[in-house]
Amino acid sequence: MAGHSQFKNIMHRKGAQDIRRARQFAKLIREITVSAKQGLPDPAANPRLRAACAAARQSNMPRDTIERAIKKAAGVGGSEDYVEVRYEGYGPAGIAIIVEALTDNRNRTASDVRTAFSKHGGSLGESNSVSFMFDRIGLVRYPAAAASADAMLEAAIEAGADDVLSSPDGHEVICAIDEFFAVRDALEQRFGEPETAKLDWRPTTTTTLDEDAARAVLKLIDALDDSDDVQNVYANFEIPEAVMQALDA
Structure with a gap:
């Protein structure tokens, strides 16, 4: 499970910081909207929409909120025209980062992502500059x-x-x-x-971070995740449990 445990650590860390539910819901609704517009507005006949609805339920989104998002997407002219974009770059300690976003304004999103990288010791790269260090896989998780x-x-x-x-x-x-x-x-x-069913980027190799590097990397991950347009952030690092405990102390 190399390359995955760091995201579980990040989720626990963010949970301890009481992430704003509204922001998470907004990201989920955006995925539901895009999924419904790209296929049929029926989860039974639209695998991507079904996965988006399942993720929303896992986050305890009310059923009527999910249904309203689907109906809005199916309406004529009733929702924004989102496009999928991917950014790649390097963070502190040379870690590779992939950012997936859904946006109705490419310029705004590119500026937000570039700013987050530059402010937190990273650099935004060209397309496919780091994706070769990851495998694109399907992931289904059960308890x-x-x-x-x-x-x-x-x-x-x-x-x-x-x-x-x-x-x-x-x-x-x-x-x-x-x-x-x-x-x-x-x-x-x-x-x-x-519990989870999604397409995933799984790093082929990972870098183990010390406390200083981990703190810097997590600040960058947090900054990227704070963008309403950013849906997913993937990176090829590991944080030892002892380091994670020191960061949470």
Whole structure:
């Protein structure tokens, strides 16, 4: 699970800081809007929209809020015209960072991302300047109680997945992006709705950070995440538990 635990650490850290729910909801609604506009406004017939709605429910978004977002997206001229953009660059300690955004103003978003990099010891790069250090994968995550490791592995392989990483924290099913929706749907039929189902950037190698570097990197991650346009931030670093505890102290 190299390259993933740092994001769990960040989530815990952000939770301790009481992230504003409204900002998270705004990001989820934006994903629902784009998903509904790009396909049918019916989650049953639109895999991306179904995944967006599942993520919203995982964040305890009220059902009527989800339904209003879908209806707004389906209406004529009723919602903004968002486009998907990706930025790549380097942060403190030379870590590689991928930023995914949904925006109705490319210039504003590019300026916000560039400013966050420059203010926090990073540099924005060209397209594909760091993505070669990541694998693009489909990721489906279940809690450990959903199935035994053997049962999850058997079901995942039958569904077309490439690998399963099982631990006391849960099961992570990894698949090719072309197989993502088929794998997710097959597992959902057998084990119910997953905790997480998304396309992911998984670093092929990671850099372990000391306390000073970790503090600088997390400030950059926080600054990027504070942008309403930014949906996801991926990076190739690890923070040891002892360092994380020192940062939280």
